[in-house]
Amino acid sequence: MLGTVVKEAGGLLDRRFFLNGLLPVLAFLGCCLLTVAAARGGVAGAMTAWQRQDATVKTVHVLAFLVVALLAAAWLASAATSLVRLYEGYWPGPIGRPLRAVGLRWHRNRLAALDPGDDADYARLHTGYPSDPAEVMPTRLGNILKNAELHPEDRYGLDAVVIWPRLYPLLPEEQRAALVAARTELEFFLTVSVLAAVYSAASGIFLIAAGAAPGLFLLCHGAGGVAALLAYRAALPSARLYGQQVKVTFDVHRALLLTATGRQDTEDLDERLRWQALARHWYRGIPLAATYHAAAASPEPDDPAPDETPAPSRRALPPAAVVLAALLLTSALGAVLLR
Numbered sequence: 001m002l003g004t005v006v007k008e009a010g011g012l013l014d015r016r017f018f019l020n021g022l023l024p025v026l027a028f029l030g031c032c033l034l035t036v037a038a039a040r041g042g043v044a045g046a047m048t049a050w051q052r053q054d055a056t057v058k059t060v061h062v063l064a065f066l067v068v069a070l071l072a073a074a075w076l077a078s079a080a081t082s083l084v085r086l087y088e089g090y091w092p093g094p095i096g097r098p099l100r101a102v103g104l105r106w107h108r109n110r111l112a113a114l115d116p117g118d119d120a121d122y123a124r125l126h127t128g129y130p131s132d133p134a135e136v137m138p139t140r141l142g143n144i145l146k147n148a149e150l151h152p153e154d155r156y157g158l159d160a161v162v163i164w165p166r167l168y169p170l171l172p173e174e175q176r177a178a179l180v181a182a183r184t185e186l187e188f189f190l191t192v193s194v195l196a197a198v199y200s201a202a203s204g205i206f207l208i209a210a211g212a213a214p215g216l217f218l219l220c221h222g223a224g225g226v227a228a229l230l231a232y233r234a235a236l237p238s239a240r241l242y243g244q245q246v247k248v249t250f251d252v253h254r255a256l257l258l259t260a261t262g263r264q265d266t267e268d269l270d271e272r273l274r275w276q277a278l279a280r281h282w283y284r285g286i287p288l289a290a291t292y293h294a295a296a297a298s299p300e301p302d303d304p305a306p307d308e309t310p311a312p313s314r315r316a317l318p319p320a321a322v323v324l325a326a327l328l329l330t331s332a333l334g335a336v337l338l339r
Helices: 012-039 043-051 055-078 080-088 093-113 119-128 140-156 160-170 173-210 214-253 255-261 271-284 288-297 319-337
Strands: none
Touching (some): 012 173, 012 214, 055 080, 080 140, 119 140, 140 160, 140 214, 140 271, 160 214, 160 271
16 A cells, blocks of 8 residues: 555666566567467467568567557556555455455464564564454465554554655655665566466466367466466565565654654654644644644544454465465366367
8 A cells, every 4th residue: 555655766767667567568478479379380380480471561560569568568567556456465356255265364373373472473473464463464465565554553653544645755865766676676576476377377268279289288377377476476575675665764764754744842742642643634634733732632542453363273275275276276177178
C-alpha cells in the first residue's frame, strides 16, 4: 500500500521502465515465438522461412513486434502496484477466497509456533510477520510488507497510510533514491514471476491444442512454472530490503513532517498524540487546533483487534507446496493427453 506513492526519481524512470516492463516483456514474447516455432516444424524451419521473407514484410513484422512489446510493457509497468497486491495475497472472489484460506492457515500456524524469546525466531518476527496476528497475510511477501506497513503505528502511533504521502516529498534525495531502487528490484522479480506463470499456462494450452510432443509440453510448461516460483522466491529478499527502507524512513525522517506543520505550541504533547491529532485532521478535516486539544484531553484508544487467529492445525500446507503440486498435476495431465 505504501508503495503506491513511491514514484520514479529523475533518471531512474527510464531504467525502471526498462527493467520492470520492456525487458521482461521482450523475453516473454521471445519465448512465446520460440514455442510456436518449435510446435510447427521446429525453430530451424521457422528461421529458414523468415529469411525467405521480403525485406518489407520483415520490417512490418519487426515494427509490429516492437509496438506490441512497448504497449504491453507500458501496461505492465502501470500495473505494478496491482501486481504487488496480487502477490501479497489480496485474492477476492470464489477462487481467491479458498486459496487465501490455505495461506492464512499456514502462516498463522507458523506464526504461533515462533518464540519471541528465541533469537532466530525473533529475527523472523522482526521482518517476516506483522505484530498483530489478525493482520497476517496468506503469502510470505504479504507478511513482510505488512510488517513494514504496521511498524510506524506500533512504534509511534502513526497512521502510515495517511502520513506517508505527506512525508515522502520531504525526504532527502538519497532516501527517496534508496526507496525507489528497492521497490524497483522487488517489482522486477514479481514481473518476471507473473510473466513466467502466464507463459507456463499459455504454452501448455497451446501445445495441447497443437498436438505437440509430450517432451516439448513438459519443457515449456514445467520450465515456466519453475521460473515463476524461483522469481517469487528471489523477490522475498528484495521485499525485506524495501520494508527495511520504509522502516528507516519513519524511524529517522518522520520529524521532518512535524517540523513542516509548524506546530511549535504542541511540543509538550506526547509524540503519539501529535501523530493521532494530525491523522484526524488530514483524514477527517477537523480543524487542527481543535484536533490537538481533543487528542490531549482524551486520546483516541486503539481499537482492540479481534482475535482471529485459529488454533494450530496439523493439516495446514505451505502455499508453495500447493502451487508445486498443481504444477506437477497439470504437467502430468498434459503429457498424458499428448501421448
